[in-house]
Amino acid sequence: MRAREVFRFALRGLRANKLRSGLTTLGILIGVGAVILLIAVGQGSGAAVQARISSLGSNLLTVTRQAGGFGRAAATRTGTQSKVSNLTVADAQLLAASDQDPDVSVVAPVASTSATATFEGATTTINQIVGTYPAYLPISNDTVAAGSSFTDEDVNRHRKVVVIGQTVVTNLFGTIDPIGRTIQLGGVPYTVVGTLAAKGGGNTFNDPDNVALAPLTTVQDSLTGFGSLSEIAVQARDANSANAAQAEVTSLMLEAHHVTAASEDFSVTNEATLLSTAASTTQTFTVLLAAVAAISLLVGGIGVTNIMLVTVTERTREIGIRKALGAPRGAILGQFLIEAVLLSVVGGALGVVAGVAGSRFTVDGIKPVLVPSSILLAFGVSAVIGLVFGSLPANRAAKLHPIEALRHE
Amino acid sequence: MTEYQSADGPVTGYAPPRPSAVWISALRKVYGEGDAAVHALRGVDLDIPHGDYVAVMGASGSGKSTLMNIVGCLDVPSSGEYRLDGIAIADLDERQLSLVRNRKIGFVFQSFNLLARTTAFENVELPLVYGAVRGPQRRRRALAALHLVGLGDRVDHHPNQLSGGQQQRVAIARALVTAPSLVLADEPTGNLDTQSSSEVMSLFDRLNAAGRTIVLITHEEDIAAHAKRAVRLVDGLIVQDVRFAPVDGLPPRLATAGAGRPAAPSLALGPGA
Numbered sequence: 001m002r003a004r005e006v007f008r009f010a011l012r013g014l015r016a017n018k019l020r021s022g023l024t025t026l027g028i029l030i031g032v033g034a035v036i037l038l039i040a041v042g043q044g045s046g047a048a049v050q051a052r053i054s055s056l057g058s059n060l061l062t063v064t065r066q067a068g069g070f071g072r073a074a075a076t077r078t079g080t081q082s083k084v085s086n087l088t089v090a091d092a093q094l095l096a097a098s099d100q101d102p103d104v105s106v107v108a109p110v111a112s113t114s115a116t117a118t119f120e121g122a123t124t125t126i127n128q129i130v131g132t133y134p135a136y137l138p139i140s141n142d143t144v145a146a147g148s149s150f151t152d153e154d155v156n157r158h159r160k161v162v163v164i165g166q167t168v169v170t171n172l173f174g175t176i177d178p179i180g181r182t183i184q185l186g187g188v189p190y191t192v193v194g195t196l197a198a199k200g201g202g203n204t205f206n207d208p209d210n211v212a213l214a215p216l217t218t219v220q221d222s223l224t225g226f227g228s229l230s231e232i233a234v235q236a237r238d239a240n241s242a243n244a245a246q247a248e249v250t251s252l253m254l255e256a257h258h259v260t261a262a263s264e265d266f267s268v269t270n271e272a273t274l275l276s277t278a279a280s281t282t283q284t285f286t287v288l289l290a291a292v293a294a295i296s297l298l299v300g301g302i303g304v305t306n307i308m309l310v311t312v313t314e315r316t317r318e319i320g321i322r323k324a325l326g327a328p329r330g331a332i333l334g335q336f337l338i339e340a341v342l343l344s345v346v347g348g349a350l351g352v353v354a355g356v357a358g359s360r361f362t363v364d365g366i367k368p369v370l371v372p373s374s375i376l377l378a379f380g381v382s383a384v385i386g387l388v389f390g391s392l393p394a395n396r397a398a399k400l401h402p403i404e405a406l407r408h409e
Numbered sequence: 410m411t412e413y414q415s416a417d418g419p420v421t422g423y424a425p426p427r428p429s430a431v432w433i434s435a436l437r438k439v440y441g442e443g444d445a446a447v448h449a450l451r452g453v454d455l456d457i458p459h460g461d462y463v464a465v466m467g468a469s470g471s472g473k474s475t476l477m478n479i480v481g482c483l484d485v486p487s488s489g490e491y492r493l494d495g496i497a498i499a500d501l502d503e504r505q506l507s508l509v510r511n512r513k514i515g516f517v518f519q520s521f522n523l524l525a526r527t528t529a530f531e532n533v534e535l536p537l538v539y540g541a542v543r544g545p546q547r548r549r550r551a552l553a554a555l556h557l558v559g560l561g562d563r564v565d566h567h568p569n570q571l572s573g574g575q576q577q578r579v580a581i582a583r584a585l586v587t588a589p590s591l592v593l594a595d596e597p598t599g600n601l602d603t604q605s606s607s608e609v610m611s612l613f614d615r616l617n618a619a620g621r622t623i624v625l626i627t628h629e630e631d632i633a634a635h636a637k638r639a640v641r642l643v644d645g646l647i648v649q650d651v652r653f654a655p656v657d658g659l660p661p662r663l664a665t666a667g668a669g670r671p672a673a674p675s676l677a678l679g680p681g682a
Contacts, residue, residue: 005538325536326511402483
């Protein structure tokens, strides 16, 4: 008896029932393919979050107004204290000028809104019209692709100039060069002085390129009014000092607004913290997807056991003949074990192909990222499944008594 | 492992005495226990020397199938002793038993028991595969066995492309290919028409004439008449043991068919008896 011959017998056994073998293989294929693809999707969404971290700048802090109507602090406030303070340009100037926040490098006040923009009959809705200072650009990781940014001079003189994102360029101008053209923002004419480099990585509802930057003063004049700022964008010196900067900004703001931590009327959000939370959420998401896929692989494995049990019962007589001709137990065991392993390994290999092919497509806005170790793992598990789930039927075959096996009809 | 258990009769020349192909003493087989116990064999003694051609006869339930299974090493007796070619079978473990089945015994079944979807050649080759006979030698021996049974031109046919007689001849080729000490045929003509039966029986006759030891299980008198010796079982006991022809002579049908040994010399196959 040689391993090669036993392998040949196993192959013949599988070929004798092609449809059945094919369907069993399909079960493993789907399991392995699902593991690879779903882990890739999970990884892809994680990568998308990472990309957003770097496009936003991981050292970005945002100071926003704490609305008075909710939160533990708000509920305990009474009388005049319930008034919600505005975020003002003065707050921003304080943060910029103070020497008590050494970890803060740049500060920019932001008043943002959305409005309809038109140019010669073309109309688009810009999700984010940001009125700010030129310092905002480095904070938000924006760079000017063509033309120039607006200047401090533009802010001081309330000039109606605007820098637009690539989505706005496409929607309003198509192939026309937008620099120097005048667009209507909420009915007010603005001159386009520059365009921003595309950031990408977003989707229809959250497109980082559907943006327009204009001087704070102008936006307040014509679009938002002179109420509170939407936020104050703060850049920490680097990613590592973001937490220190957050503490410093908080303490300065408490002082400026004459409030205590308990009655805070603002909040400081650390963008990096938010995104690392998001990253851990996608991690959980990935694990969940992998678990579902692993279950389908397990079900595929049970399919192998099932079909091999049927095969052994069906071929009892063949097993009896082989034993009468002097096949040792090992040869019978080997033959059926190889059949099971072949089913699952072929299914595993095809599953790898399917998973890799499937991950080339964008799934729900997420570009899947293949994890090489997941391919190895899924394929390895499929081979082990063949061994483990095939051993029960193979053992049953090997233990058959030759006389009873020969009598079997 | 080989033991020489029998030296009765005059020893000629310098050759050591060869043990009997089958030597059975006080063989019993009981199925079940207590009141429900069925005594299939109640103490069988049988000595079959090499070159013998024995028909084991009996009605169904007489124990002949049980005897055949034990002789074929497919079953173990409840008590008693069985030596195949001098080997005490009771001492063997499962691995050695499969080796004995492979090397020492060639089975021919009533229902042929060829593997479906497998060519005649591959069926015949199977015992050699399990006997670890390699490449060219395996091919040569399998082809020789097929030529021997007159199926040299049906090598690549599948069982469903062959007639019953041809299938049984493939099965005989498969039984012969390892040159076993004993060919064990269980009702080999039970599923065959008269024409195919006589073809198969004359093949057995010629194999025996060439020196092969054959044990034939049958309930038909005219099939048993081909053998040199008939053993009749009733209720698990041998009640009759008749010899028609001497062990070292020709089987009766060939002897009466005329002088000489027609086709016999061409039946020599491989090593062994």
